[in-house]
Amino acid sequence: MMGQFPATVADYRERAKRRLPGFLFDYIDGGAGEEQTLRANTSAWQQVLLRQRVLVNVDQIETDARVAGQTLAMPLVLAPIGLGGMSARRGEVQAVRAANARGVPFTLSTVGICGIEEVAAAGAMLNWFQLYMLRDRSVVDAILRRVAASGVQTLVFTVDLPLAGSRHRDVRNGVATPGLGPKLLRVSQVLRRPRWIVDVALRGKPLSFANLAGHGPAAGDFEAFRSWIDAQFDPTVTWDDIARLRERWPGKLILKGILDVEDAEQAAKLGADGLIVSNHGGRQLDGVRATALALPDIARTCGSKLDVLVDGGVRSGIDVFRALALGAKAVMIGRPWVFALAAGGESALHTLLGRWQKELQVAMALTGVRRLADIGPACLDTSVQAQIGQPKEPLNKFRGDAGHGWPAQDQARK
Secondary structure, eight states, X not given: OOOOOOOSHHHXXXXXXXXXXXXXXXXXXXXXXXXXXXXXXXXXXXXXXXXXXXXXXXXXXXXXXXXXXXXXXXXXEEOOOTTGGGGSTTHHHHHHHHHHHTTOOEEXXXXXXXXXXXXXXXXXXSEEEEEOOBSOHHHHHHXXXXXXXXXXXXXXEEOSOSSOOOXXXXXXXXXXXXXXXXXXXXXXXXXXXXXXXXXXXXXXXXXXXXXXXXSSSOTTOHHHHHHHHHHHBOTTOOXXXXXXXXXXXXXXXXXXXXXXXXXXXXXXXXXXXXXXXXXXXXTSSTTOOOHHHHHHHHHHHHTTTSEEEEOSSOOXXXXXXXXXXXXXXXXXXXXXXXXXXXXXXXXXXXXXXXXXXXXXXXXXXXXXXXXXXXXXXXXXXXXXXXXXXXXXSOTTOBOSSTTTOOBOHHHHHO
């Protein structure tokens, strides 16, 4: 009997879990600490209620968005995922092809498997690159030159990684832990996935950190290279470094990892073109605010000065609508695209993106809007208490004039 077809991110996640080695699935799926923030990111969106309207002419709905100087088919960008290319054969190449076919950008991680040249050749139309500020600035300079030479115009700079987060799942799987025992554990997990061995480990070679080739230890030695990368994260980075980066990078600059309004204002002062409201998918500091909670105040304060994006816990086209109603220009998705790719490759990701666009269109139609510019606070239902999590105030309770205020976050925290 044939199995059911996947319809949601949760469905793709289950398939990915059955196909990936355990340590790799946990690396993608897991978060920091007890994973409180990881769970909160998803549940917070579910507390944002939509205001349904009927008998409104919603013919010819438009989902086109203008982000970082580019026109997108919908307000969505594939986020950078370290090791994302190990989810499928030459995974980042498949991902950029699926993304570009749906008219949205793909963001390649510094610690992706495929190199910037390979990914750019597969999808140069809409291709972004993510960068860390490493201790060895010569490595940063070399990467920037390669990125510029590949035609990339949008640089996503991650600012919330002075140190690697504490991820318990990685510890349990012996990731980056020396010794024979941890290595045998990971080998046993790989051997349970013969399909992955053939499709990815053998047919998908080389499995190396191609963007960092020539720097540090051999890029194919994952244990040694991960230790080198962890040591390269620079806790001394300050806003002065961002100012210097802004001077050197001629394209669009988007800062990823902003949760605080004061940090958002500083990003705008230094000339960033955009920012991503992000807690690193709950993978860095456990116990911080869900991004749906942090977004409204940042969008209200800085949305007119730069493009405000958001990531973390977005799991459907309806969540995309919610993010726009709370002030975002677009969303970034990470785990959803990796799960889809692991579950069924490029075609599965292409299908998922198309389904999300349809879900966004349905949400627009049933809230009475035809253009993204019309999505705002007035599209949210403030009359009832959100049930999930039982907050003292619903996330979409607004202060100020109706239709022009933003969520009363201070009240929600009391």
